[in-house]
Structures are given as structure tokens and as C-alpha cells.
Amino acid sequence: MRLLADLHTHTLASGHAYSTATELSVAARRVGLELIAITDHGPACPGAPEQWYFWNLKVLPSIIDGVRILKGCEANPADSASGIDLPDTILEQLDFVAVGFHPETGFDQRDRARNTEALLRVMANPNVDMITHPGNDHEFPLELATVVDEAAARGVILELNDHTFAPTSCRASSNHREREFAEAAMAAGAPIAVNSDAHFANQVGHCEAALAVAEEIGLAEERIVNRTAESVLAHLLARRARPRLDHGGVWETGAGGVA
């Protein structure tokens, strides 16, 4: 199984990642990817950028070094009008909105019911496309069936996160739960993506551990959203209109691209 898109990458703007958007794109091209989503951490994460960083992502080219760039975020659940740590006025301008739980963002109590309730609010926001690393049961426990059923009903992608299976990951101790989420998502018909969660350019597109899990559980390639750039864009545009993808993001032209 070979995936040509990676929907979860971080630039040094995240505060604890170490490559630029251009470096991520060059690395993506080298490993044969057609598309990456740049998903820096939302403002609630320590060291993450403020709202203005996400608002001004429109200045990034839609293609860098021949790779289609989705300008996105990995936001955090929050007690706000949008249910997230970015307002809807910004979210609706992004190409791709991922949301996940992270330390020191207000959910460190390991309260399964509260976390699940917060995530249901997140998924009720039509701007939200993907939930990252849902199997982080050690730090942010969730009611699996409730989350998976809601994701299936709303067409929200559940991620099978490669970094979760790295021995150095803070999520490694509960990575069996990431597998259980993928199995349940598969059974329930929820969209699934397999992503690197790269925090350095050499990790972009490397999802070997997660793909091994996908094969073990019998996850068919056609069930994975990020097979190709085309499969990603078809999924996203079927969910809601995207100003950048519809108008500024005509990637065949290469307009605005950096050679």
C-alpha cells in the first residue's frame, strides 16, 4: 500500500517542530507525495502561533516544489463558540481543519466523559475535517463507540497516526487504542486517514508503522482518504465549499508555485 498524500505535518511555527513549509514540501516531493496538509498546532498549545498565523496562511503558494499544499491547522478542543481554539471566521478560510487533544490545553484531567463531550462539539462544527490521534487513551481517554459513530454520521476523518506507534512517542503506551479506533472506524464506515504527524521534514510521508497496522486489521486502501491528491480533494470538496480550493487552488496551473 502506498499513499501519495500526508494530511498531518508541522512547521517550526508549531513551536516544537523544526522545518519550514518549503522544507516539508521538498521532502514530500522526494518521497513521491502529490499533496501535504500543513497543520500547525492551534493557539492553545504552548509555543504555538496566534490566530494571525492561520489567518494569513493565504500568502502560502498552493503548490511548492510541485507538491500541492493544503493550508490547515491542528486545532484543539476549547470552550468557545466554535468548540475549538480558532474562530469559525478563520476555520472556514482554511483548506483543511484537523483537531486533536494536546497537553496543557485544558483537558489534562483524563476525564473520559468530558473529553468525549468536547469532541462531539468539535465534530458538530461543519468546518472540522479530521480528528488526530484519537487513540491517545493514556492522556486523553475517549468513549470509542460514541466518537466513531459520530465521525461516521458526520463524515469526519479519524486518523491512524504513524507517530503514535514510534517508541519515542508520548502516545506509545496506548497505541493499541489507536488500532482499536481504526478497526471501529472501518466497521462503522467512518473516513480514515493514515498520516505521519511529521515534526521534521525527513518524517513527511513516512507512515510505515501505521500502514503495518492497517494491513494487520485488513484496512483496504480504498477506505483511506489520503491515497492521492485527487482522493483528498474529492473528499474535502464533497463535504463543504472551500474558498481556496475552489478558486485560488487550481493546482494544475502551478500558479503561485515555487520552483
Ligand SMILES: [Zn+2]
Ligand atoms: Zn497532535
Ligand SMILES: [Zn+2]
Ligand atoms: Zn500533530
